[in-house]
Amino acid sequence: MGEWFRFQGFPVKNNGVNGLILDAGGDILPSQSSQQTLMNNTREYAVGWFTLSLINAGLAQLKGRSGLGWWFASLFLGPICTFLIVVLDPEKPKP
Numbered sequence: 001m002g003e004w005f006r007f008q009g010f011p012v013k014n015n016g017v018n019g020l021i022l023d024a025g026g027d028i029l030p031s032q033s034s035q036q037t038l039m040n041n042t043r044e045y046a047v048g049w050f051t052l053s054l055i056n057a058g059l060a061q062l063k064g065r066s067g068l069g070w071w072f073a074s075l076f077l078g079p080i081c082t083f084l085i086v087v088l089d090p091e092k093p094k095p
Contacts, residue, residue, distance in 0.1 A: 052074060053078065059082070059086070063091065064092075065090075065091055
């Protein structure tokens with residue numbers, strides 16, 4: 001065997017050892033480095049921020065505003081745009 005198994009982001013319970021990663025031979029492997037953890041956290045943060053921008057685009061369209069414009073603004077200002085979309089009155093349709 002001799003292969004090493006790594007599971008990123010999930011603590012592994014194996015033989016009663018919590019949070020430690022074991023290879024095929026049962027030897028304990030070092031856990032993720034702080035740099036790997038930071039990269040995982042950054043990825044999760046970016047996915048959440050992007051999801052918020054899509055939600056903001058939908059909210060803006062429901063209020064008669066430009067979904068594309070608010071989506072682009074939300075990529076940079078995120079929760080501030082959410083607050084503005086919720087607080088501002090809907091656009092009046094032009095006659």
